[in-house]
Amino acid sequence: MNKKLFSVALALLLVLTALTGCGAKDESSGKKEKIIKERGVVSANPAGYIYDVFTDNTIEISGWDKSNSPATLTIPEKIDGKKVIDIGERAFYSCESLTSIKLPSSVTSIGDSAFRNCYSLASIELPSSLTDIGEYALSGCPLTSINLPPSVTSIGNCAFLRCALDSVELPSSVISIGGFAFAYCESLKSIKLPPSVTGIETGTFIDCRSLESVELPSSVTNIGECAFCGCGSLKSLEFPSSLTGIERAAFRGCSLLESVELPPSVTSIGMTAFYGCDSLSEAIVPYRLNFCGDNAFPEQTRIKDHKGNDRPLYKTSDGCKYVLLNQSYTELTKYVGDSTDLSVPEQLDGLTVTSIGVSAFSGCGSLKSIELPPSVTSIGERAFYGCKSLESIKLPPSLNGIEAFMFGHCTSLKSLELPSSVTGIGANAFENCRSLESIVIPASLTNIGEDKTSTSFAFSGCDSLKTIYFAGTEAQWNKLTQNVNLITSYPDRHKKVEYAVVFGK
Template sequence: MFDRSAFSFTNILSITIVLSANSNDRQTISSFAFSGCHNLETVTIRMSSFSIGGSAFNDCFNLKNIIFPENYYISYIGSYAFENCPLESFNFKSVNSLEKGAFRNTNLREVELNLGSLRDDVFEYCSNLINVKIENELSIMESKGIFKNCHSLETVDLGPLSWTCREMFSNCYNLIEVKSSISYVGIHDETFYSCINLKILKLNPSNIGNKAFMFCNSLAYINLTETVLIKSRAFYGCQNLASVSPQVFGDEYAFAFCNSIISCNVQTFAKTGLMMNCSKLESVVIHNIQYIPDKMFYGCSSLKNIEFPDIIKFIGHYAFMGTSIEVPFLDLSETNQIGNYSFKGTKIERIKIGKDFVYSGFQCDFYYRDRCWGNEDTDENPFKDVTTITEIILGSGKQKFRGKDFQDSNNANITLGQYSYFRIENGMMIQDNEI
């Protein structure tokens, strides 16, 4: 239509853009065409089908009003096209594609979207934006930060959107309510990261990405009925999250530092530090988890009551260290791998050991396997500072016994199970093959 940067950094106050006389094709307002026109206030466009190039109106610090014809269509608005313009409103319903940062740092108060694709940071730093409404499925999965750092945003209606994008509403500090009109929605990585006032979630997440709700300090309840995957640090540091229904599960540190959870069911799967430092957690029921990972309840200082699964095959480093658990009977009949300080300082009365332990060390990369080759033995024994054990039951599969594991329980007695490799003679425990 006209050359790139044709009017950039000029002093024009208003401009009317009309269809080129020698073309019936879709028209394009060139990239950087009016970039840096600091005095430009009004733009009138008299074209029904057109596109806007990248940075076309970038840094037009007084541009508040754009007049369009009826029934217009914009095929795309290029990267940073209106960045730093004080636009207060824009009709996006006739726009097919918004490129990176197209409306970044504008004064928009509401955004309604119903078609097309959005790229990175389209509305980032729109500090006056209060409401977002999505009326149709959008192509955003490969994008990130679309509404990031919109500090005044309060309500979001995701409509039929099936997936959010990475960092979609990250650092929207005043976001209070988010809702969806479909059965379940996928929440991408860091979607609501540090949305510290988010209280109301009217949606069912199917997948929850890394750090998706991290530091959402006002969130008190989450329904995970439809959720199949929770990734690392998804709810890390959600200080007021008190109710998780129906169960807790997830990747590394998914619920760490959630200091308002008092009781919960843990099932499906768990990874390192799942509930680390949940300081008010008092009781836990563990279902169908045979591999208890490193630091799973590390630092849960109020945790006293725990219901273990029937079979435990692996217990990681520091799994229950720093808790106050009281266990009348701990059945480790099927456990063959145990980590450093797993039960340090806890209260266990009776314990049954059925197999020889592989003592996991820091240099071992083969967790959850039967053997950990080249593993060094350490003094960080699993039952350090456990002084309450009164009975140790050795099952038929136990061929080796490391007494120093229980050196702090001075009143412990050893009971040999049926077909034990050991026997007791004159107060001494020896193996059957020893003379």
């Protein structure tokens, strides 16, 4: 696969992977849940509402009589004499006749998908009491503008996904903005983030194609994966001195971005962070970094440090492309050689290899065997994906985990021993390893088949798997694999794969 096609495929993968996170609840808020004492009550005064009653006799609207939906709606503060405090999950979901709505001053939260896909809803009046806007709350609504009251503290994942917003003012009260919150708002021209926001989450402004101006506060320390990916109208951006990390594909495809200066505080730049920024002629990057993924900048971009000196980011030695961090260690970001049997050296030009990057050996179809040095402690996801000739691999003794899709489609791999240091196996780690007959798993394992966004089949398509040697006890294994989809056949996922688990080996 050529570089351009691979880059496109990777970009699509990043978007699809990240989108699954829209449904992932944030359980860290510590907000106390209200207790419902009665559900599904049909209102009498006024008629047309369905609600749930809390133990304090306040209510949450949970539904609406769609057969009698007006175009405009003003929700009263009280229904059947009870105070309305919440608009519940999916309460007005797909009420396509609704064009405008006014919420009462008693409402404090709008639940997940409450007005999602109300395709005619062009106006909504929010009360000064509102604090929380849930996931997908107004996703798909043709809102061109919205006035967020100064009481709002939280905007959920995908809250305004695919809205027609051309402007939005975020109040200083906002503390958190979820992933994909304003994704695909293609008319949005400018955004100023409030001073209380410390990070920009995954895909928050992805494909906001009209976005020309972004103001980042001095509180921001991290810009998440694909945060501004595809913002093709963005020409310039000033990064705050508080910034420490820019994640994978954060500004990928910002084709009009002409120059960037990363502050000295930045220590980490993710894979393809500025890749596809075709107008990016110059970038100023800190002299010393802790991490920098492959293809962080386009090939034509001249990289300099803050003193104006040329600042190369990568070098290649014996087919091993590695990153120059100006540290004593490095990461092998991409193998560009053609060896069939490879022993990765512990050092590349005097720098200790401590990690193998995302997709570093992906698609190396001629590679039959590989030995990794003991200095390596981490290997990125999809590192060996599609190495169809790979028959054997010696993993380093201090490896901390097997990441998602790491050995996906390694169709010649028959057996593998995981070192005793491994604590996790990611989702689809061995997907379609159709020749895999046995694997040795250490007792140190604490999770299997998991990644950031899902729990999935670690051994999907491993039709030949006969024996799993687990160094721990049967009780440990049962706990480890409880509620985990471990093995399925391919392409018939309903076909049972018969295998044995041998304990204490």
